[in-house]
Amino acid sequence: MRPSLPEADTEPLLRVEGLTVHFPVGRAGFWGRQKQVLHAVDGVTFDIKRGETLGLVGESGSGKSTTGRAILRKVPITAGSIVFKGQDITGVKGEELRQLRRHMQLVFQDPYGSLNPRMRVLDIVSEPLIVHGLEPNTEACSERVLDLLEIVGLPKDAADRYPHSFSGGQRQRVVIARALALRPDLIIADEPVSALDVSIQAQIVNLLADLQDEFGLTYLFIAHDLSVVRHLSDRIAVMYSGKLVELSDRDAIYDRPTHPYTEALLSSVPIPDPVLQRERRRVPLTGEIPNPISPPPGCRFHTRCPIVQDRCRSEEPPLEDKGAGSVAACWFR
Amino acid sequence: MAAVPDMETPLDVPLLAVDDLQVSFFTRRGVVQAVRGASFTLDRGQTIGLVGESGSGKSVTSRAVMGLIELPGRIVAGDIRWKGKSLLGKDGHAYSDRIRGKEISIIFQDPMTSLNPLMKIGDQIGEVLGHHLGMDRSSADKRAVELLDLVGISFPRQRVKQYPYEFSGGMNQRVAIAMALASEPELLIADEPTTALDVTIQAQILELLQQLQTDLGLAVLLITHDLGVVAGLCQRLAVMYAGRIVETGQAEEIYSDPGHPYAWGLIGSTPRLDVVVPKLVSIAGAPPDLIRPPVGCAYAPRCPLAVELCEQVSPELIEHLPHRKVACHRAFDIRTVGAPVAAGS
Amino acid sequence: MAQTVAAPGIATPGITRRFAGVVGELWKDKAGFFGLLVMSTLILVAIAAPILAPHDPAAQSLSARLDPPFWLEGGSLEHPLGTDNLGRDVLSRIIFGSRVSLIVGLGVVAIAGTVGTVLGLLAGYNGGRVDSLIMRWLDTQLAFPGLLLYLVILSVVRPSLLVLIVILPINAWMVYALLVRGVVLSAKETPYVEAAEIVGARPKRIIFRHILPNLAAPLLTLAVLEFASAILAEAALSFLGLGIQPPEMSWGLDVAIGREYVFNAWWLVTFPGIAIALTVLGANLFASWLRIVADPHEREKRFAAGVSMTGGRGA
Numbered sequence: 003m004r005p006s007l008p009e010a011d012t013e014p015l016l017r018v019e020g021l022t023v024h025f026p027v028g029r030a031g032f033w034g035r036q037k038q039v040l041h042a043v044d045g046v047t048f049d050i051k052r053g054e055t056l057g058l059v060g061e062s063g064s065g066k067s068t069t070g071r072a073i074l075r076k077v078p079i080t081a082g083s084i085v086f087k088g089q090d091i092t093g094v095k096g097e098e099l100r101q102l103r104r105h106m107q108l109v110f111q112d113p114y115g116s117l118n119p120r121m122r123v124l125d126i127v128s129e130p131l132i133v134h135g136l137e138p139n140t141e142a143c144s145e146r147v148l149d150l151l152e153i154v155g156l157p158k159d160a161a162d163r164y165p166h167s168f169s170g171g172q173r174q175r176v177v178i179a180r181a182l183a184l185r186p187d188l189i190i191a192d193e194p195v196s197a198l199d200v201s202i203q204a205q206i207v208n209l210l211a212d213l214q215d216e217f218g219l220t221y222l223f224i225a226h227d228l229s230v231v232r233h234l235s236d237r238i239a240v241m242y243s244g245k246l247v248e249l250s251d252r253d254a255i256y257d258r259p260t261h262p263y264t265e266a267l268l269s270s271v272p273i274p275d276p277v278l279q280r281e282r283r284r285v286p287l288t289g290e291i292p293n294p295i296s297p298p299p300g301c302r303f304h305t306r307c308p309i310v311q312d313r314c315r316s317e318e319p320p321l322e323d324k325g326a327g328s329v330a331a332c333w334f335r
Numbered sequence: 336m337a338a339v340p341d342m343e344t345p346l347d348v349p350l351l352a353v354d355d356l357q358v359s360f361f362t363r364r365g366v367v368q369a370v371r372g373a374s375f376t377l378d379r380g381q382t383i384g385l386v387g388e389s390g391s392g393k394s395v396t397s398r399a400v401m402g403l404i405e406l407p408g409r410i411v412a413g414d415i416r417w418k419g420k421s422l423l424g425k426d427g428h429a430y431s432d433r434i435r436g437k438e439i440s441i442i443f444q445d446p447m448t449s450l451n452p453l454m455k456i457g458d459q460i461g462e463v464l465g466h467h468l469g470m471d472r473s474s475a476d477k478r479a480v481e482l483l484d485l486v487g488i489s490f491p492r493q494r495v496k497q498y499p500y501e502f503s504g505g506m507n508q509r510v511a512i513a514m515a516l517a518s519e520p521e522l523l524i525a526d527e528p529t530t531a532l533d534v535t536i537q538a539q540i541l542e543l544l545q546q547l548q549t550d551l552g553l554a555v556l557l558i559t560h561d562l563g564v565v566a567g568l569c570q571r572l573a574v575m576y577a578g579r580i581v582e583t584g585q586a587e588e589i590y591s592d593p594g595h596p597y598a599w600g601l602i603g604s605t606p607r608l609d610v611v612v613p614k615l616v617s618i619a620g621a622p623p624d625l626i627r628p629p630v631g632c633a634y635a636p637r638c639p640l641a642v643e644l645c646e647q648v649s650p651e652l653i654e655h656l657p658h659r660k661v662a663c664h665r666a667f668d669i670r671t672v673g674a675p676v677a678a679g680s
Numbered sequence: 681m682a683q684t685v686a687a688p689g690i691a692t693p694g695i696t697r698r699f700a701g702v703v704g705e706l707w708k709d710k711a712g713f714f715g716l717l718v719m720s721t722l723i724l725v726a727i728a729a730p731i732l733a734p735h736d737p738a739a740q741s742l743s744a745r746l747d748p749p750f751w752l753e754g755g756s757l758e759h760p761l762g763t764d765n766l767g768r769d770v771l772s773r774i775i776f777g778s779r780v781s782l783i784v785g786l787g788v789v790a791i792a793g794t795v796g797t798v799l800g801l802l803a804g805y806n807g808g809r810v811d812s813l814i815m816r817w818l819d820t821q822l823a824f825p826g827l828l829l830y831l832v833i834l835s836v837v838r839p840s841l842l843v844l845i846v847i848l849p850i851n852a853w854m855v856y857a858l859l860v861r862g863v864v865l866s867a868k869e870t871p872y873v874e875a876a877e878i879v880g881a882r883p884k885r886i887i888f889r890h891i892l893p894n895l896a897a898p899l900l901t902l903a904v905l906e907f908a909s910a911i912l913a914e915a916a917l918s919f920l921g922l923g924i925q926p927p928e929m930s931w932g933l934d935v936a937i938g939r940e941y942v943f944n945a946w947w948l949v950t951f952p953g954i955a956i957a958l959t960v961l962g963a964n965l966f967a968s969w970l971r972i973v974a975d976p977h978e979r980e981k982r983f984a985a986g987v988s989m990t991g992g993r994g995a
Contacts, residue, residue, distance in 0.1 A: 005604075052367050061533035061534065061535065061536075062533055064441060074878060076877070098730060100880045100882070101880075103879065104879035104880060107878065107879070108875070110871050110874075110875065112871055115870055115871035115872060116871035116872050116875045117872055117873075117875075118872040118875075118876075118890055119872075119891075120893045121889075129876065129879055129881065130879040130880060133879060133880050133881045133882065133885060134880055169621040170389075170620075171621060177875075180875070180879065184879075184880075199388035199389055199560065200388065200560065200561075200601060200605050201388060201600060201601060201617065201618035202388075202617075202618075202621070203604065203606070203615075204604040204606070204615035204616060204617035204618070205617040205619075206616055206679045207606070208614055208615055208617055226533065226534065227534045228608060229563075229606040229607060229608050230606050232606065232608065232611060233606060233611070233612070233615055256608065257573040261854050266535055267535060268535060268608065269538075269540035270535045270537065270562030271534055271563065271564060271608050272537075272538070272541070272561070272564055272567055273566060273567055273607060273609055274561075274562035274563045274566050274590065274602060274605045274607060275566055275589075275590055275607075276565075276566045276567070276569075276586040276587040276590055277568075277587050277590075278609070279563070279566040279845070280565075280566075280567060280569040284538055284542070287535050287538075287539070288539075289426070290557075291503075291806065292534070298483070315388070361983070362980060362983065363979060363980060363983045406981075407980065407983065
């Protein structure tokens with residue numbers, strides 16, 4: 003037990019520095035001598051303060067989910083470091099890693115696949131308590147589970163039922179209850195609502211917000227567009243092709259997007275209002291997302307960027323403070 | 336090219352009329368009444384958005400129009416008319432064979448549903464051209480290049496020789512659209528055409544659809560769960576819930592002044608980029624089990640305005656305002672609760 | 681048309697109702713039901729052989745050699761299916777022969793199933809070097825004809841029932857390993873297994889609670905099929921004289937003995953042959969029914985096909 007020192011408040015809960023994840027994907031060349039790697043995440047740096055929500059936004063192939071899984075130590079890390087609660091967890095393994103799991107949990111995207119169809123909700127939610135030996139007494143354990151179910155807004159009789167008898171939104175509540183069981187400091191929510199219907203999405207987003215207030219949780223909220231994260235995040239990080247291109251305060255992102263990609267992303271999200279939507283002008287973005295096996299040199303966005311210049315094609319822009327709460331990686335903004 | 340009105344059908348007959356359509360799925364759990372009486376019409380050159388959440392019956396409806404309902408599903412009642420003539424039943428059989436795939440085309444969420452992975456895309460488009468328009472090989476090849484160009488694929492002359500796996504998801508969706516347009520249809524059904532795509536690619540595809548709609552005078556039936564997607568593309572809207580259409584009308588009217596509490600809730604719970612609300616509006620509860628649909632209004636258990644009548648009598652889809660049909664006993668009473676989103680956009 | 685599902689039953693306990701449901705479904709699938717019938721008959725006959733058999737299967741009677749079945753001239757109900765060249769009762773030999781088939785079938789399934797499942801689990805769950813080691817071994821062995829392997833071993837070791845049960849799994853384990861490895865590999869990728877890892881479950885718990893239950897249905901189906909092929913293999917080896925040795929009895933052995941008399945006493949080969957064929961057929965039919973029942977998609981398809989035939993009436 004570490005005494006809570008004053009500086010513990012200023013120290014971030016999680017610090018990710020230069021995180022790089024490359025996956026080997028096979029060999030090329032006639033003799034297979036050239037090793038090919040997929041650049042999933044390339045030198046990503048950010049931190050999350052205790053009680054904060056960081057929204058991590060990116061399209062498919064941007065590396066956002068891999069970043070989440072790297073923090074959970076589910077994928078091998080090629081380079082960089084992850085410091086969680088003041089401890090470097092980049093290399094922990096075995097029992098130490100298992101103990102680490104108590105403090106960070108994951109809420110999955112797919113509420114259908116992430117619950118074992120053969121287990122009752124009681125067994126699913128109590129599993130974390132059992133495997134960490136937190137509640138050896140069966141009676142007390144089910145008591146805790148019932149509490150958790152109530153917290154996430156499920157009826158008491160849910161405990162004895164199997165996942166298939168629940169709707170998508172209710173299953174996601176079960177997933178959240180399981181993640182909460184260990185009272186983690188950090189919850190990584192990997193697109194927790196994108197598989198749900200809109201009317202249900204709002205329920206889950208509101209539940210996550212309430213839980214944060216109640217338990218002082220810290221979230222890394224991963225999403226593929228900027229509309230859902232707006233309602234939860236304090237700061238928003240935008241990833242593109244394995245790189246962090248912008249990391250700004252919430253309002254700065256929406257009011258004054260700095261990086262041209264952020265701008266394009268914002269203008270691509272349709273607004274559910276026909277009058278406004280017809281008048282909106284989209285930042286024209288042509289072309290496709292670059293191939294992660296052979297990412298382009300310089301700024302990764304230069305192949306699609308509307309304000310591209312020669313420098314962008316050869317030199318990679320650093321992530322730097324652009325003032326007014328914006329941190330972005332662009333030579334010309 | 337496609338919108339030449341044919342002289343046989345009078346102009347006051349809608350292009351497509353879906354009349355009290357009922358589709359059920361006979362599963363081991365029981366009979367799932369996926370569509371329980373859906374009616375709407377679509378005129379030439381019009382765009383209609385069929386909006387609903389999963390299980391609302393929107394996709395089943397579009398598949399029924401396309402004749403794609405397969406066992407265990409079956410159309411149990413109702414009619415689908417194309418230019419006034421039924422596509423269903425024994426008499427409709429020959430007629431629908433001529434219409435579906437030719438005058439009506441469909442694109443799906445996953446473009447690979449309509450693409451053959453083992454065939455060059457030029458040949459695939461050529462096949463449609465040969466089958467429906469009786470083109471010979473060389474003119475079909477030429478037309479395939481034009482079609483790819485039309486859907487915004489660069490270097491179409493080289494691209495026709497490529498296979499679907501050489502394309503990204505967004506590009507394949509463009510190819511699927513080109514293929515759907517090859518038969519020069521009058522109606523394009525787009526079943527969640529952008530759901531599997533990234534936002535920036537989605538925006539490109541939506542723009543393409545919009546442009547094609549105006550240029551070719553296509554009628555478009557867009558099936559989506561995303562109110563944002565319909566907003567830019569569709570003039571008219573039909574909102575589905577639990578197998579029924581609960582509201583139809585002009586898109587902007589429904590967005591600004593929804594008559595059905597469900598439409599109101601759906602609009603309110605859609606997260607918006609341009610408005611920050613302290614708390615998203617959410618609809619409590621979940622849609623009903625369509626094996627045992629409620630006797631009264633299917634939305635009553637979740638509805639903030641529900642009264643006793645709602646639970647006993649299922650409301651009819653009635654014209655409450657000009658060109659605005661709402662199936663609700665308390666249509667437009669939701670105005671008293673407030674705008675669907677927090678004011679101040 | 682809009683017919684609701686069957687009225688909720690009177691408070692029957694869940695398990696009973698599920699069991700009743702499965703049996704009801706089995707009854708609807710006539711082929712599967714026939715398969716189950718054959719399998720249970722085999723088991724009952726094997727257990728109750730001393731009670732059911734009219735004669736001592738080994739008892740020779742020189743006065744009653746090559747008697748035909750009772751419905752032919754010269755036959756009698758004393759020996760309903762006739763007698764063999766030493767005057768032994770064919771029916772009794774078939775009844776006792778079922779014991780050998782059952783023991784070989786069960787024994788081989790148990791040993792091959794256990795070995796194959798464990799190796800498949802090791803390969804699938806650990807991956808990496810363990811996996812490539814097991815898979816290379818398996819590939820090598822697959823390239824070698826199984827029957828030849830048996831013949832080599834049996835030319836060295838004196839064949840007996842026990843020897844058969846030990847050597848048949850040498851080839852039979854592979855299909856279990858392949859199946860288990862495949863299922864484990866796909867189960868390992870499911871989000872709920874990932875969830876269990878992230879929650880902090882140890883590998884042992886993940887294997888037993890989250891991965892193994894996925895194996896129950898496919899393994900059971902495979903075991904029934906392999907049961908049949910073990911019986912067939914035993915019969916074949918016994919027929920070749922490399923399996924069960926006289927005076928023990930086996931269907932395959934009886935067919936081999938009868939082969940010499942096939943032109944004047946056809947019943948010697950026919951009845952044991954029918955016993956073998958019926959058992960194998962029954963096991964296969966039962967297995968194919970099991971496969972369908974274990975697969976929700978298949979069940980749904982069957983149900984829908986049934987509905988379309990009966991004119992759209994639900995449940």
